[in-house]
Amino acid sequence: xxxxxxxxxxxEAGVLTPADLDRALQAQKDATGxxxxxxxxxxxxxxxxxxxxANALASVLGLRMVDLGGIVVSPDVVRSLPRSVADRTxxxxxxxxxxxxxxxxxxxxxxxxxxxxxxxYTSAPRLxxxxxxxxxxxxxxxxxxxxxxxxxxVATVIEGISAETESEADSGGSPDDAPTVRLVNMxxxxxxxxGASDVHIEPQxxxxxxxxxxxxxxxxxxxxPRRAAPAVVSRIKITSGLxxxxxxxxxxxxxxxxxxxxxxxxRISTMPSIHGExxxxxxxxxxxxxxxxxxVGMTPDQLSVLRSAMRxxxxxxxxxxxxxxxxxxxxxxxxxxxxxxxxNIVTLEDPVEVQVPGITQVQINERTGMTxxxxxxxxxxxxxxxxxxxxxxxxxxxxxxLTASMTGHLxxxxxxxxxxxxxxxxxxxxxxxxxxxxxxxSCVVAQxxxxxxxxxxxxxxxxDPAVATALSLSPAELVDARPLVGEGxxxxxxxxxxxxxxxxxxxxxxxxxxxxxxxxxxxVAVAEAVATExxxxxxxxxxxxAARGETTYDEVARVxxxx
Numbered sequence: 010x011x012x013x014x015x016x017x018x019x020x021e022a023g024v025l026t027p028a029d030l031d032r033a034l035q036a037q038k039d040a041t042g043x044x045x046x047x048x049x050x051x052x053x054x055x056x057x058x059x060x061x062x063a064n065a066l067a068s069v070l071g072l073r074m075v076d077l078g079g080i081v082v083s084p085d086v087v088r089s090l091p092r093s094v095a096d097r098t099x100x101x102x103x104x105x106x107x108x109x110x111x112x113x114x115x116x117x118x119x120x121x122x123x124x125x126x127x128x129x130y131t132s133a134p135r136l137x138x139x140x141x142x143x144x145x146x147x148x149x150x151x152x153x154x155x156x157x158x159x160x161x162x163v164a165t166v167i168e169g170i171s172a173e174t175e176s177e178a179d180s181g182g183s184p185d186d187a188p189t190v191r192l193v194n195m196x197x198x199x200x201x202x203x204g205a206s207d208v209h210i211e212p213q214x215x216x217x218x219x220x221x222x223x224x225x226x227x228x229x230x231x232x233x234p235r236r237a238a239p240a241v242v243s244r245i246k247i248t249s250g251l252x253x254x255x256x257x258x259x260x261x262x263x264x265x266x267x268x269x270x271x272x273x274x275x276r277i278s279t280m281p282s283i284h285g286e287x288x289x290x291x292x293x294x295x296x297x298x299x300x301x302x303x304x305v306g307m308t309p310d311q312l313s314v315l316r317s318a319m320r321x322x323x324x325x326x327x328x329x330x331x332x333x334x335x336x337x338x339x340x341x342x343x344x345x346x347x348x349x350x351x352x353n354i355v356t357l358e359d360p361v362e363v364q365v366p367g368i369t370q371v372q373i374n375e376r377t378g379m380t381x382x383x384x385x386x387x388x389x390x391x392x393x394x395x396x397x398x399x400x401x402x403x404x405x406x407x408x409x410x411l412t413a414s415m416t417g418h419l420x421x422x423x424x425x426x427x428x429x430x431x432x433x434x435x436x437x438x439x440x441x442x443x444x445x446x447x448x449x450x451s452c453v454v455a456q457x458x459x460x461x462x463x464x465x466x467x468x469x470x471x472x473d474p475a476v477a478t479a480l481s482l483s484p485a486e487l488v489d490a491r492p493l494v495g496e497g498x499x500x501x502x503x504x505x506x507x508x509x510x511x512x513x514x515x516x517x518x519x520x521x522x523x524x525x526x527x528x529x530x531x532x533v534a535v536a537e538a539v540a541t542e543x544x545x546x547x548x549x550x551x552x553x554x555a556a557r558g559e560t561t562y563d564e565v566a567r568v569x570x571x572x
């Protein structure tokens with residue numbers, strides 16, 4: 010029986026017409042340089058998406074379709090096949106099977122010659138073939154060989170961390186630490202290049218798991234043998250000046266790493282767990298990476314309200330939202346707009362995340378008694394014009410911040426609430442007098458970060474009825490909607506999303522809002538007053554982005570509170 014060709018399979022599946030196939034074959038023939046795969050040509054011509062091609066091949070050939078975006082592949086397993094062969098054949102080795110065979114992923118399972126080459130080079134008695142999109146296969150192959158600047162073999166590095174290294178890791182000075190140093194440098198460099206905000210290094214019962222947080226979501230990157238954990242943790246502690254002998258208590262530190270000639274500041278946090286110490290490394294943005302206030306995602310009307318409040322000589326501006334919602338970026342973006350030589354700007358932070366030239370930044374240190382309230386009292390004796398308080402955590406700090414804003418200072422701070430309206434009543438709930446809140450607050454901003462649809466693999470889609478119900482969407486709200494969804498490609502690592510954008514709720518504390526706050530003090534009453542003045546909620550702002558196809562309704566349901 011003759012083997013099936015990819016074009017015949019796609020016609021059989023109804024993905025292509027014979028005319029479409031002829032067009033793709035002609036384009037493949039006309040291409041100059043290296044011969045291109047037919048699936049790639051079909052995708053580029055827009056005749057079918059990568060996922061459609063992969064699904065059709067899997068269905069007709071009776072194979073399993075896999076999404077590699079959610080699969081962790083060990084680099085040493087991928088490298089069972091030489092890189093030149095893997096790139097040429099487009100085959101990714103996923104797993105070694107118990108009988109000596111291999112589970113492999115390919116975007117073209119009809120290419121039996123490529124599979125024969127894999128058997129030849131790996132000496133595998135059997136191949137279990139699954140189907141994946143070409144971009145995901147390419148992305149995993151690239152990652153397996155790019156974890157270090159000099160393309161060093163990760164497997165070799167891991168093997169170099171021997172049992173002797175484990176016992177000597179605490180000394181920090183053994184020459185045997187070289188493999189550990191290389192592994193840590195590989196992980197940090199790869200995280201910076203991938204655009205990660207955090208690196209999670211987690212000892213598990215059998216392995217050491219490494220994950221990155223990219224666009225707000227954690228992704229598994231690799232696992233290394235459990236024996237490497239003590240040496241890796243000790244190496245990170247050494248770079249951040251922590252006590253490598255202390256394993257029972259949490260520790261915090263800072264370090265500066267260099268990637269591609271650029272210095273990156275990091276914040277290190279360790280936490281004892283039942284399997285060893287977990288380490289989370291926050292990769293901090295530099296001052297030059299702080300976005301312009303006009304580019305954070307606010308509408309022109311919202312931007313006008315915030316800028317107007319920032320131009321006032323006194324008052325309190327609050328930025329609210331949960332951890333990871335982008336409050337710090339918005340604060341620094343606003344701060345950079347008002348930095349002037351004639352202004353004394355002082356910040357009080359825990360910790361100082363971005364070092365900004367031209368201002369005085371103070372680090373909170375609870376152990377020495379340098380609390381927010383104590384630091385704020387000291388700052389107010391330093392003749393400041395603008396004060397940034399990293400977070401309002403208690404009644405004393407709240408009252409001090411509000412009092413400072415009434416006595417000729419512009420005060421910026423953050424508060425953890427679900428909405429801008431909730432921030433107004435939260436301060437009252439903390440015990441601050443309503444008249445003090447009403448007379449001091451000038452502007453409240455609530456924000457979230459939603460992931461953008463990847464422009465490289467976006468396509469039109471319909472809104473899932475379950476999601477529409479969860480968001481309480483009316484038919485009228487969907488009439489003009491043009492939603493998009495990302496199918497997953499090498500650009501977005503198969504997630505369908507690339508980058509994030511802010512959604513905002515901005516409240517100007519007008520005389521009407523102020524009087525309602527002082528008189529009624531309830532969130533419902535304040536929300537009604539804001540609505541009568543044309544205020545737009547976080548939900549409204551996010552739904553506008555989803556209707557335009559900048560994000561998805563699923564993402565709105567995941568991130569934005571339902572109120």
